[in-house]
Amino acid sequence: MKNLLKGLAIFGMVAGPLAVMAQDTKFAQLGQELPTPNTYRTASGAPGHQYWQQRADYNIKVELNDEKQSITGSETINYTNNSPDVLTYLWVQLDQNIYEPNSIANSTRTASLENRMSFTAVEYMTREAFDGGFKIKSVKDRGGKALKYTINNTMMRIDLPTPLKPKQSFAFSIDWNHNINNQKTLGGRSGYEYFEQDGNYLYEMAQWFPRMAVYDDVNGWQHKQFIGSGEFALPFGDYKVSITVPADHVVGATGELQNASQVLTSTQQKRWAEASKSTKPVVIVTQDEATKAEKAKAKDKKTWVYAAKDVRDFAWASSRKFIWDAMNVKVAGKNVMAMSYYPKEANPLWGQYSTESVAHTLRVYSKHTIDYPYPIAISVHGPVGGMEYPMISFNGYRPEADGTYSDRTKYGLISVIIHEVGHNFFPMIINSDERQWTWMDEGLNTFMQYLAEQEWERNYPSRRGEPQDIVEYMKSDKSTQVPIMTNSESVLQFGNNAYGKPATALNILRETVMGRELFDYAFKEYAKRWAFKHPMPADFFRTMEDASGVDLDWFWRGWFYTTDQTEISMEDVKWYTVDSKNPDIENAKKREELNKQPKTLSEQRNLQSISKTLVEQNPALNDFYNRYDPLATTDADRAKYKTYYNSLTPEQKKALDAGLNFYEVNFRNNGGLVMPLIVRMQFEDGSDQIVNIPAEIWRYNNEQVTKVFVTEKPVVSFTLDPFLQTADTDLSNNAFPRKLAPSRFELYKQNSQQQPNPMQQQRESTGQNTNTNSGQ
Structure with a gap:
């Protein structure tokens, strides 16, 4: 019994009425919220x-006009109807139409005027309209006959000449062109x-061709308009893409290069062969070669041909500056090429970190999800701060003009590459519907990014993932929050809601609710089930x-369907011990307690002001009770x-002899989210113990519970959530006795000048070159 009771919490008692077991309980199963299972799911x-x-397979030919910043393309799409439904029309996405002056995105963009406006803000509001959007030249069937089509903002419906039955395919072609936006001014x-x-120009090309919309068993056609936040839902297919660019441009793209002998020099081909066997980055196009190309500016053209199998999209980048x-990289015994394309302005930072970050991402994500299935993974540096596509991603962050950079820039680069390359898994392979549910790709990927960052370096400064990092958002004004389960175009505080909160929720599931072993197995199973x-x-x-x-309906309900927060307080603690009945022991305890009692203020002052009491002056006034000790133990007491x-x-x-201590601790749920209780007991001898209580303790009463902890050693303090595992938004009520949480304020002198980064400061003080890599 002694071992079983040692330091354990053995009693849990409900406080408050049992009426909360009605349908509003936090532990109600997700019934109506989830669709009815069927033969498809x-x-x-x-x-x-x-x-x-x-399925949609593509054959595309596109030409880049480097003088006018535009492209002209022609594509053939072979669409296969694997559904049990007969289709009379197809929907195609025209995402470039977001740049049309009268698009929904432009028409609904909001702004406000202030008494003081920056020139940048005014320039943005009064800028010359960009002639954006697809110019559709023709839509034809396989035989060259024109097909009827209707354009509705960012969607195009193609009416089929005959119904497309199950297991049938339909091939059609689209000719089109569009101007390329200046990303620095239009975003x-x-x-x-x-x-x-x-x-010179550097081009990062995405959403650049008409793409098939998804038709599935849940939504039918997913043809919600692209307004800007909800990204993309796309079917898988094979691609063959021929990209014609100026002859001195270097092109990186989704897929594998098919005609290296025609577009690369023999020296570059040898470097490629060397890189394919190297575990460290090998330069294929050098900085000297790129610098010469910048000056020469060839007028002739080359066509780069790329092919990719089982991808949901295709993107590419082109520049003579690359x-x-x-x-x-070895992934489950398979060779994968990790690559980077970047201008000289990105060195030395990119030459040192980009490709290594790509390789690291593939290893960590493959360990936790599925083995990376593609032959290529690319990071490109250009105007886009961070965006993902199959096998290729666009990433920001570059050093200062002098080659120095801050730690924020360094870790920002590594993090954005991990994040965007990681999107190959979510949603490029585990292909969720981004137009509807941003969190299913951004949230899951941000969680995986956190795991990869922590494997990069001890104490890596991750921005998202740790529970305490979401606290400020969780306790912010409820009017600025929406549940995670909100359509992508209606999400408020996009970064916190779609990235940070779901990533934190998954980390809490892994570390606190399920444990790593159960979570990792289930998460990997999800990836395996839904790959492709x-x-x-x-x-x-x-x-x-x-x-x-593990029954997690309570967790999904609280974290994903509400804006509740974790705010659990430790209201009070009562200490009980067992009355041993032994008069020697109990009387000694009472005497000790009596001696510890402080003298009242009056008693203290009376010791000073009353030199002698009357009884002290006249001993004859003493009797039995002046000599009687009520705490003295008699033989009769002992018998x-x-x-x-x-x-x-x-x-x-x-x-009776164990001498156990009983502590009745009352907890109150002030924030709405039911969560596990992690309690730290600090004992009188300096040791401590952690007790983990599952969230189900709240199942009878969502608002208040009482727990009894039984210990052999006296407890001097209790702390709730000592390791900050639950994103509790108020730590001031997490300890008993209460502890003051220190805060700070800063005195500063306003200075509008940009401060030098630490590398520049070191250079100025020592005159030394702080670059870690001189470039490639």
């Missing part, structure tokens, strides 16, 4: 035996950057429960105790 969260998805997920010093390096398929939120929720054996003790069973004697 099962109750376990796995694809059903009749699961299906459509967006693609565009060009102009380098004024050398008069340096190109690559290395080999179209999962929905219910598929994720159900798989995590199905593969772990009575002995009789009582001998009447007990051996088990009862053991319990």
Whole structure:
């Protein structure tokens, strides 16, 4: 019994009425919130035996006009109907139409005027309209006959000449062109950057061709308009893309290069062969070669041909400014080429960190999800701060002109590459519907980014993932929050809601609710089940429960369907000990307690002001009670105790002699989220113990519970959530006795000048070159 009771919390008692067990309980199962399982999507969260998805294969030819910053393209799409439905029309996405002056995105953009306005803000509001959007020249069937089509903002419906039956395919072609946006002034997920010093352009091309929309068993056609936040839902297919650019441009793209002998010099081909066997980055196009190309500006053209299998999209980048390096990464025994393309302005930072970051991402994500299946993974530096596509990503961050950089820039670069390359897994392979549910790709990927960052370096300064980093958002004004389960275009505080909160929720699931072993197995199972398929939120929720054996409906409900917060307080603690009945022991305790009692203020002053009491002056006034000690133990007391003790069973004697301490601790849920209780008990001898209590302690009463902790050693303090595991928004009520949490304020002198980064400061003080890499 002694070992079983040692330091354990053995009693949990409900405080408050049991009426809260009604339907508003936090532990109600997710019933109406989740769709009914069927033969396409099962109750376990796995694809059903009749699961299906459509397919779209592309053959595209595109030419870049480096003088006018535009492209002209022609594509053939072979669309396969794997659904059980007969289709009479197809929907195609025209995402470039977001740049049309009258697009929904432009028409609904809001702004406000202030008494003081910056020139930048005014220039943005009064800028010349950009002639953006797709110019559709023709839509034809395989035989060259024109097809009827209707453009509705960012969507185009193509009416089929005859219904497309199940298991049939339909091929059609689209000819089109569009101007390329200046990403620095118009923003967006693609565009060009102009380098004024050398008069060259760097292009990052995405959403650049008409793309098939998704038709699935949940939504039918996913043809929600692209307004700007909700990204993309796309079917898988094979691509062959021919990209014609100025002859001195270097092109990186989704897929594998098919005609290296025609577009690379023999020296560059040898470097490629070397890189394919190297575990460190090998430069294929050097900085010297890129600098010469910047000055020469060839007028003739080259066509780069790329092919990719089973991808949901295709993106590319092109510039004569590109340096190109690559290395080999082993993933489950398979060779994968990790590569980077970047201008000289990105060195020395990119040459040192970009490709290594790509390789690291592939290793860590493959360990936790599925083995990376593609042959290529690319990081490109240009105007886009961070965006993802199959096998290729666009990433920001570059050093200062003098080659120095801050730690924020360094870690910002590593983090954005991990994040964007990581998107190959979510949603490029585990292909969720970004137009509807941003969190399914951004949230899951941000969680994986956090794991990869922590494996990069001890104490890596991750921005998202740790519970305490989401606290400020969780306790912010409720009017500025929406549940995670909100359509992508309606999300408020996009970064916190779609990235930070779901990533934190998954970290809490892994570390505090499920434990790493159960979580990692279930998360990997989700990735395996839905690789190269179209999962929905219910598929994720159900798989995590199905593969772990943990009921998580309370967690999904609280974290994903509400804006509740974790704010649990430790209201009070009461200490009880067992009355041993032994008069020697109990009287000694009472005497000790009596001696510890402080003298009252009056008593203290009376000792000074009353030199002698009357009884002290006249001893004749003393009697029995002046000599009587009520805490003295008599032989009769001892005999009575002995009789009582001998009447007990051996088990009862053991319990009486144990000298246990009982602590009744009352907890209150002030924030709405039910969460596990992690309690630290600090003992009188300096040791401590952690007790983890599952969230189910709240199942009878969501608002208040009382727990009894039984210990052998006296406890001097209790702390709730000592390791900041639950994103508790108020730590001031997490300790008993209460502890003051210090804060600080800063005195500063306003200075509008940009401060030098630490590398520049070191250079100025020592005159030394602080660059860690001189470039490639």
